[in-house]
Amino acid sequence: MAENFQLQGRHGKSRVRVSRVWRRPAAAGGDVIVEWNVAVSIVSDCLPSYTSSDNSAIVATDSIKNTVYVKAKECTEVVSMEEFAVILGRHFTSLYPQVSEATVTIVERPWERVTVDGKPHSHGFKVGVEKHSTEVIVKKSGSLRINSGIQGYSLLKTTQSGFEGFVTDRYRLLPDTRERIVATEVTAWWRYPFEHVSQLPSKPFCFTQRYQDVKKVLAETFFGPPDVGVYSPSVQNTLYLMAKEVLTRFPDISSVQLRMPNLHFLPVNLGSKEAPLVKVKLPLL
Incomplete structure (x- = not known):
């Protein structure tokens, strides 16, 4: 009797801690810092890696981790964690032919600007409490889902x-x-209403x-x-x-x-x- 299997290969990298500082003069609001805990999960056509030990379609966790760092460095202007998640999702689904979907989850550590003598400090921050989080799913077709939230x-x-x-x-x-x-x-x-990357505002x-x-x-x-x-x-x-x-x-x-x-x-x-x-x-x- 023939057996029918429906398999989906998913792999990725979690707990990628990335910090990014954008240097700005005090007159422009001072430095901006973010600290993100990033997880990337990709769906890819990599069945041979399970059935015949052929890893030629696998994007290694090391590559995923380093991609997060590179893309953060390439963001020369301040970006939100949602925008950064979309950047990562579009990268993985466009660069690798075998990757059909990417899910990027980010939790932000809440560094807040301190106030000294009643004035916001140009480069001083303290840790807050509640955390901003997001989950972005990007498909090769451009289909998009953006969920954001707050924890704690x-x-x-x-x-x-x-x-x-x-x-x-x-x-x-x-x-x-x-x-x-x-x-x-x-x-x-x-959930934000954007269902395709083309619907994201130009600004x-x-x-x-x-x-x-x-x-x-x-x-x-x-x-x-x-x-x-x-x-x-x-x-x-x-x-x-x-x-x-x-x-x-x-x-x-x-x-x-x-x-x-x-x-x-x-x-x-x-x-x-x-x-x-x-x-x-x-x-x-």
């Missing part, structure tokens, strides 16, 4: 949050409340600025106005409103996904217990 974005408010009216059964211990601390760590992914689309814009809208929706805030009946409802606001504010984002686990700050019921009186005997002077 921690948000907390001390009031204006509750949770009530949920299922009551014999397992429930949690009481209804309209007053609690609400905290979460946001992981967000959003570079500022993906980095859009990342900052989305982060700002997520926080503004979570917290509400600075003086009065906004009431959150549940993390689920707040998540929905945050995602809805992103799609409403930015037509160039076609979809968004949010993951927001509830980081609990639970009150301790001390009952009628009181702290004991502590007496301290001081030495006579």
Whole structure:
């Protein structure tokens, strides 16, 4: 009986740490530095390397790693991580005939410019917390998919949050409340509408600025106005409103996904217990 196999060869290189500095005078905003953790996965017609030990179609991990470094050096102007991922994807799918698709994933370490005496420093940076990430898929046909996101974005408010009216059964211990601390760590992914490399704007689309814009809208929706805030009946409802606001504010984002686990700050019921009186005997002077 004949056996039918459908095989796809995929290989690549991950954990390629690349840093790039663009030197600029203080008058132009100062130096720009990025630190990226890059992973490249390519789909190629390399079946003989599996079936007959013929590696002639394999692009070695060493070549992939060095390509990342070379392409970063060739970027003489500041580029976003999304733009850099597209550059890498187009390179691998155009240079190698056997490569039909390239997936480039980048996570950026958040180096932020420091402020000294109220002024942005020209070449001083500190590490932030939340991380910008992207996944770009480029096919030989020019088909394109760009997803970007944020990881580790921690948000907390001390009031204006509750949770009530949920299922009551014999397992429930949690009481209804309209007053609690609400905290979460946001992981967000959003998709840009560009479906072909030809649809990319001739003038570079500022993906980095859009990342900052989305982060700002997520926080503004979570917290509400600075003086009065906004009431959150549940993390689920707040998540929905945050995602809805992103799609409403930015037509160039076609979809968004949010993951927001509830980081609990639970009150301790001390009952009628009181702290004991502590007496301290001081030495006579």
